[in-house]
Amino acid sequence: MQDDDSAGEQLGIVIETNDPERVWNAFRLGITAVEDGHDVSVFLLGAGVESEEITHDTFDVRDRMTAFVDAGGDLEACGTCLDLRNEEGSDYCPMSTMADLLEIVTESDRVLTIG
Template sequence: MAEATDDVEHIGIVLETSDPERAWNAFRFGITALEDGHDVSAFLLGEGVEAEEIDDEGFDVRDRMEAFDDAGGELLACGTCLEIRNGEGSEMCPVSTMGDLLEVVTTADRVLTIG
């Protein structure tokens, strides 16, 4: 494992799946990065906008999303993807645009895509 540095990085996470374990792990990673002092933004795209509604006994995705939000992570959800699914944004995860995704990706030092 690489030695940790004191440099703060901005990490972007693009979540494109509603798979419970993958979504749960994405937010676990985000929380770990926040606890290590990094700035983290997560953009929910495609099926990823369904993450708040995942109901799985083994993987409490909503709990991890709330912990990510409480730790200072930024959550954004694609408005078009929500509209296609007759969904809405929430206080924790507001409706966002492709412009917001572009900003997450272009300002991040590293981008992790989970699909």
Template structure:
């Protein structure tokens, strides 16, 4: 089983490519990081498309993702979901597995799903 890093206070499973919902998920993650919490975000299903949401000026998801990572947040994407969409991992978001998602869920104090 792969290691998803340290335990998180908050685990966020993002399962949508809706610009506003994805943007708000990362805003929550950044807010929690700034409050001193550790946060892991796992992109699943359509959520793996979040980094590609660039056409929406009001909800700059890629910017929020980069800030989340810069602030120390852990970000991973489902490899199977990426493969189904013929996408690759990015520098900000590496490919992960269901074992990694399980680790996020089991190691987090709280887990929310945004879909």
């Protein structure tokens, strides 16, 4: 439930893990926040950039990532972390920079790190 003081807040979520359940839950939170009227940016960092490739019988991470972007969330991935893994960004998860992460952190009312 959203109160008047938190209406439209900016939430930043930094995901630094490739643990299926943690990543799945982070995107579920992001979707819920967007649907509640918040502006939400997710930045994938370190092992988090592997999120798009996670396969798991119970936790459909890719589905939640897509639902998050489709709901209006902003999703970015560390370009250096992708390069280290010989990976590239995708259409809905572009390669980004530390400057982009800094912008998310400094412009967000709250920042949550999932590691």
